[in-house]
Amino acid sequence: MNPLMKAALGLFAAPRIDMREDYGKVRRAQRWFASLWRPGLRNSYxxxxxxxxxxxxxxxxxxxIxxxxxxxxxxxxxxxxxxxxxxxYTTTCRAMAELTGCPVASVNYRLAPEHPYPAGLEDCYGITKQLLEEPQRAGISDARNIVLVGDSAGGNLAAAVSLRLRDEGHVGVxxxxxxxPVTHWDHDPTTSPFDSVREYGEHLRLTNAEVQAYMDLYVPDAQAQREPYVSPLMAKDFSDQPRTLLISAGWDLLRDEGEAYGKALQDAGNEVQVHRVPEALHGFIxxxxxxxQMRDAYEVINAFLDEPEHRHDAAKQPEAGPGA
Incomplete structure (x- = not known):
């Protein structure tokens, strides 16, 4: 990204605030903005x-539709x-349902800091496990039709749910x-192993400081932040994971750690497709x-969903957008 483009995008970045102190204000602002669309969306879910x-x-x-x-x-x-x-996330989920032609079930898991780790993970894991064990109760004919989807922290939770299902011996998605997704605990530009943290960690949609504040609110114990269900890239075993589509954003500080997680899954013998959406900021979904950016992402998502439900003879080679 050239300096002029970076400066221009910085004008549209989220206001720089201390998330540890101001998360309540951010929640209220998000809900107020969402309420502006509510009247026209009430019949869509x-x-x-x-x-x-x-x-x-x-x-x-x-x-x-x-x-x-x-x-x-x-x-x-x-x-x-x-x-x-x-x-x-109502507008996002409505668009997801219409663009994929699939029903979308959005989970209102518990949030930190009122409910720190593992509360949110427990909610997502519990619902997933229940659907896998009793899909008919939810009107699902076959548990194999359940696809986990998450963005950013939600992508982190989806990855953690899949790892935990494997670890506890349950049938997974x-x-x-x-x-x-967030897959690593270190977002300090001086110590992070990922170049994207240094390249895109300031003045854009998401910053290093904000990610660390979120992580500290979610998992106050710094050592626990390195646990695999918090930082999936720290897992010792990546085997027996679902067929995975990992989509990264070209101008996102989380880009490299997400793509590294895709490679770790692939190296462990899983079917993985990694696709980078170029010139995209964090949160573009x-x-x-x-x-x-949305057209690019959903073209890949729909192709992934349309693939026959069976394992290929060999794991797919990762794909990436221009400049990867």
Missing amino acids: RQTTATVGDRKIRVRIFQP ERRGDDILLFFHGGGWVTGDIET TRQILLY QLPRFTR
């Missing part, structure tokens, strides 16, 4: 409640484990779509559907 243990978890279900397959997309929203919810 059905809301239900899932019971996991002694907890009630809201799930918002979006149906496509034209259904084009049997898949069900179980979606975990982004927001650094601290912000975002099913309300603020067969496919997952990870959108610019929330852009209007007519943007080039």
